[in-house]
Amino acid sequence: MNLLIIIQGNYGQRIADHIEANKPQDWQVKTWMVPSITESVVDEPEQYLPDSLPQADLILHLAESPQAAQLLPTLADKTKARGIIASIDSTAWIPLGLRNQLRRELIKKDIAIVYPEPLCSIDEETVGFYENTKQPYTSAVISEFARYFGKPKIALTLDHKKSIIAAKILRGSPCGSSHYTSRRIIGLEADNAIPKAGLMCLHYPCLASMQFEQTDNGVDTIMHTSGRVFNEAMEKALKAI
Numbered sequence: 001m002n003l004l005i006i007i008q009g010n011y012g013q014r015i016a017d018h019i020e021a022n023k024p025q026d027w028q029v030k031t032w033m034v035p036s037i038t039e040s041v042v043d044e045p046e047q048y049l050p051d052s053l054p055q056a057d058l059i060l061h062l063a064e065s066p067q068a069a070q071l072l073p074t075l076a077d078k079t080k081a082r083g084i085i086a087s088i089d090s091t092a093w094i095p096l097g098l099r100n101q102l103r104r105e106l107i108k109k110d111i112a113i114v115y116p117e118p119l120c121s122i123d124e125e126t127v128g129f130y131e132n133t134k135q136p137y138t139s140a141v142i143s144e145f146a147r148y149f150g151k152p153k154i155a156l157t158l159d160h161k162k163s164i165i166a167a168k169i170l171r172g173s174p175c176g177s178s179h180y181t182s183r184r185i186i187g188l189e190a191d192n193a194i195p196k197a198g199l200m201c202l203h204y205p206c207l208a209s210m211q212f213e214q215t216d217n218g219v220d221t222i223m224h225t226s227g228r229v230f231n232e233a234m235e236k237a238l239k240a241i
Contacts, residue, residue: 001144004056004079005031011089011207012062015119018176019060019149030054037067045074053078058141060174061086062119069094072113073105081111083141088117089222090209112139117216118208118226120173122150129225129232133216147171152178152233158241162190167237173229177204181230190238197234198227 003023005016016031023029035048042048048071056079061072072084084106086094094102099115106113114137116127124143128134129151152173157166164185172178181201185193208222215222 001026001058001141002028002054002056003030003058003060003145004054004075004081005029005060006034006063006068006075007031008034008063008065008068011064014176014207015060015062015174018179019174022148022172022176022179024148028054030056034063034065034068034071037065039067042067042070045071049074049078055079056081058082058145059084060145064090064093066093066095066098069098069102072102073109076106076109076111081141083139084111084113085119085122085142085145086113086115087119088115089119089207090211091117091213091215091222092209112137112142114139114142116150118222118229120151120175120177120226120229122146128216129229130216149174152230154178154182154233154237156190156234156237156241158190164188164190164193173201173226175204175207177201177206177226178230178233180204185234193238194231194234195227198231201230202227 007013007016020029059081103113114127116122121129124146126134126136153170155168155170156164159165167182167185169178169182184200185197206223206226208226210221210223212219212221
């Protein structure tokens with residue numbers, strides 16, 4: 001798969017670095033840094049794009065402004081991408097109205113777009129963490145990404161005292177927090193691993209928004225949801241033993 005990652009700062013760069021270090025061997029990963037955009041509404045997106053961009057099957061949008069998101073339809077045209085994952089680790093980056101507008105534009109081009117909130121809530125069939133707000137999708141290229149990066153899947157090994165002695169990441173969060181946390185839960189008693197594991201995950205540190213705002217869980221922070229995502233993975237891993 002050819003993956004193009006769109007970034008603007010440290011948030012996106014850290015994710016891009018982790019994906020590059022942990023991707024399947026046959027993936028080609030490129031990054032593009034969005035230039036500064038001062039206008040609130042981008043009428044001529046081509047002026048902000050380079051003369052040439054790599055061909056991509058999938059765009060992973062990690063930019064941190066609504067202006068950058070407005071470039072996505074044109075980016076998809078130029079790269080021939082068939083799917084877009086647009087991270088919502090802060091709702092300010094792509095407000096709801098803009099998400100709906102982009103979806104309408106892209107569906108006309110037969111391009112799938114999903115908005116995982118937070119990014120680590122994506123799996124092969126849905127985006128979102130809470131059952132009442134999960135959104136199903138159908139896209140082979142997005143599902144291929146989510147086989148390797150997204151909602152964490154963990155295999156745990158316990159000793160005779162029910163303490164964790166090994167943790168294998170079967171699928172990790174795109175930012176790398178799952179791998180970070182898996183090294184730090186070694187030695188925890190299984191009965192006390194939750195919610196400690198989720199808090200460790202946030203100490204990576206998680207870069208999702210700490211602002212209380214209207215999220216998929218009502219008034220909450222997206223960062224808190226990230227911790228719950230990892231705790232759910234731990235619960236499933238413990239039940240599987």
